[in-house]
Amino acid sequence: xxxxxxxxxxxxxxxxxxxxxxxxxxxxxxxxxxxxxxxxxxxxxxxxxxxxxxxxxxxxxxxxxxxxxxxxxxxxxxxxxxxxxxxxxxxxxxxxxxxxxxxxxxxxxxxxxxxxxxxxxxxxxxxxxxxxxxxxxxxxxxxxxxxxxxxxxxxxxxxxxxxxxxxxxxxxxxxxxxxxxxxxxxxxxxxxxxxxxxxxxxxxxxxxxxxxxxxxxxxxxxxxxxxxxxxxxxxxxxxxxxxxxxxxxxxxxxxxxxxxxxxxxxxxxxxxxxxxxxxxxxxxxxx
Amino acid sequence: xxxxxxxxxxxxxxxxxxxxxxxxxxxxxxxxxxxxxxxxxxxxxxxxxxxxxxxxxxxxxxxxxxxxxxxxxxxxxxxxxxxxxxxxxxxxxxxxxxxxxxxxxxxxxxxxxxxxxxxxxxxxxxxxxxxxxxxxxxxxxxxxxxxxxxxxxxxxxxxxxxxxxxxxxxxxxxxxxxxxxxxxxxxxxxxxxxxxxxxxxxxxxxxxxxxxxxxxxxxxxxxxxxxxxxxxxxxxx
Numbered sequence: 001x002x003x004x005x006x007x008x009x010x011x012x013x014x015x016x017x018x019x020x021x022x023x024x025x026x027x028x029x030x031x032x033x034x035x036x037x038x039x040x041x042x043x044x045x046x047x048x049x050x051x052x053x054x055x056x057x058x059x060x061x062x063x064x065x066x067x068x069x070x071x072x073x074x075x076x077x078x079x080x081x082x083x084x085x086x087x088x089x090x091x092x093x094x095x096x097x098x099x100x101x102x103x104x105x106x107x108x109x110x111x112x113x114x115x116x117x118x119x120x121x122x123x124x125x126x127x128x129x130x131x132x133x134x135x136x137x138x139x140x141x142x143x144x145x146x147x148x149x150x151x152x153x154x155x156x157x158x159x160x161x162x163x164x165x166x167x168x169x170x171x172x173x174x175x176x177x178x179x180x181x182x183x184x185x186x187x188x189x190x191x192x193x194x195x196x197x198x199x200x201x202x203x204x205x206x207x208x209x210x211x212x213x214x215x216x217x218x219x220x221x222x223x224x225x226x227x228x229x230x231x232x233x234x235x236x237x238x239x240x241x242x243x244x245x246x247x248x249x250x251x252x253x254x255x256x257x258x259x260x261x262x263x264x265x266x267x268x269x270x271x272x273x274x275x276x277x278x279x280x281x282x283x284x285x286x287x
Numbered sequence: 288x289x290x291x292x293x294x295x296x297x298x299x300x301x302x303x304x305x306x307x308x309x310x311x312x313x314x315x316x317x318x319x320x321x322x323x324x325x326x327x328x329x330x331x332x333x334x335x336x337x338x339x340x341x342x343x344x345x346x347x348x349x350x351x352x353x354x355x356x357x358x359x360x361x362x363x364x365x366x367x368x369x370x371x372x373x374x375x376x377x378x379x380x381x382x383x384x385x386x387x388x389x390x391x392x393x394x395x396x397x398x399x400x401x402x403x404x405x406x407x408x409x410x411x412x413x414x415x416x417x418x419x420x421x422x423x424x425x426x427x428x429x430x431x432x433x434x435x436x437x438x439x440x441x442x443x444x445x446x447x448x449x450x451x452x453x454x455x456x457x458x459x460x461x462x463x464x465x466x467x468x469x470x471x472x473x474x475x476x477x478x479x480x481x482x483x484x485x486x487x488x489x490x491x492x493x494x495x496x497x498x499x500x501x502x503x504x505x506x507x508x509x510x511x512x513x514x515x516x517x518x519x520x521x522x523x524x
Binding site: 095096170171172173174175176177178179180181184188189193 | 340342345347374375376377378381382384386388389390391400401404405450453454457
């Protein structure tokens with residue numbers, strides 16, 4: 001490749017990265033602009049703490065923030081160990097066709113539309129939870145979290161598998177050559193070395209759980225309340241946006257959904273920054 | 288005087304992905320000697336070493352036939368026998384690779400790592416064993432003040448000596464070396480040669496090498512492989 005082509009490609013990549021960054025900032029700016037009436041009236045911060053009672057002129061979104069955090073964090077509590085276990089099964093403990101079959105199954109799961117998970121949730125999981133706990137309608141934080149677990153796990157598993165496989169073969173060989181077992185190789189070398197990839201997989205999955213609309217909308221119950229228990233119904237920020245958007249336009253209630261968007265955006269940004277910080281530190285530790 | 292045979296292979300056949308790499312290799316290796324394995328590239332020298340510590344088992348689509356026996360504690364053991372755990376074998380048969388492969392951890396941890404895996408060694412003993420091995424490979428003076436620095440920051444020659452120290456910490460009875468000096472400069476290679484001459488007092492060494500001058504300097508006997516077959520065996524006086 002000559003120097004001019006190389007420079008051209010470099011400029012092309014720079015432009016792509018620049019446009020992506022610009023679009024992300026533009027999205028944030030767009031939400032700020034549309035939520036401007038709330039800021040102008042000095043109501044933005046009260047929105048974060050007030051309850052949601054439009055008939056009283058209160059457009060607080062803290063129940064939705066609580067609902068979002070409860071459902072997405074609980075789904076990660078279920079999904080992380082499940083995904084780690086599956087990834088270990090695929091890359092460490094099972095060999096040959098079993099490993100390939102499992103991986104294909106997981107890859108296939110990533111392509112299933114969210115609405116299918118929603119249907120399975122409504123017709124299978126909701127009745128199960130309702131009958132097992134004998135409380136409420138079954139549309140609750142627990143059900144939505146379990147279904148979200150199923151939704152985000154395949155992506156997380158593939159990320160984990162990929163990061164395990166990126167560990168240089170020479171490291172693994174060194175462990176086996178001094179009498180280490182396969183599991184010792186995994187625990188002492190593969191797992192510590194895959195830490196950045198694990199963090200990225202976790203972050204992306206948490207981002208997906210935070211941003212998912214359909215599962216929460218279909219099976220979390222959508223009650224505007226901060227959930228007090230796993231069997232309480234809850235409404236997420238995304239479900240709230242969808243519900244308000246479908247029924248209203250122009251009112252202050254409608255403007256409040258842009259505060260939801262801003263909060264979601266900030267949550268995701270904070271998450272990404274925290275993970276970048278952690279993975280950077282971990283890389284320094286392993287050097 | 289008859290020499291004690293340390294390693295005995297019988298009709299060893301090895302194939303990878305259906306392609307024969309070793310064919311009917313039957314050889315004996317004397318205890319306390321350095322045996323050089325020579326031959327053109329692709330003749331099965333490195334593969335042969337992998338059959339002696341079963342490290343090939345980590346590679347998919349490989350098959351092995353034949354038998355390998357090693358003499359430990361006064362009697363011969365079938366190293367592929369069900370009653371012989373592979374982890375035990377690899378603690379008795381150390382291996383050093385062509386390209387140094389230090390682990391992404393500190394210099395101290397790299398050397399102590401095999402003992403940690405094995406378990407049952409008190410911390411104080413571990414420290415003295417690490418020092419002993421680093422002195423043995425002439426690395427102690429160079430790293431004693433930075434034992435907790437990353438092993439990946441060492442030079443190529445230092446990394447290779449570190450890998451030898453890591454293999455020695457388990458006090459193996461057999462040491463397999465796959466072209467250990469090919470990536471090193473002349474001085475570093477000489478240092479490793481001197482080390483091997485010292486080590487043969489305590490263990491049997493099998494050395495794959497392309498350098499015939501090196502072989503003539505340090506080997507007690509030479510085995511030549513060609514297309515996976517043993518074509519000659521000679522002993523130096």
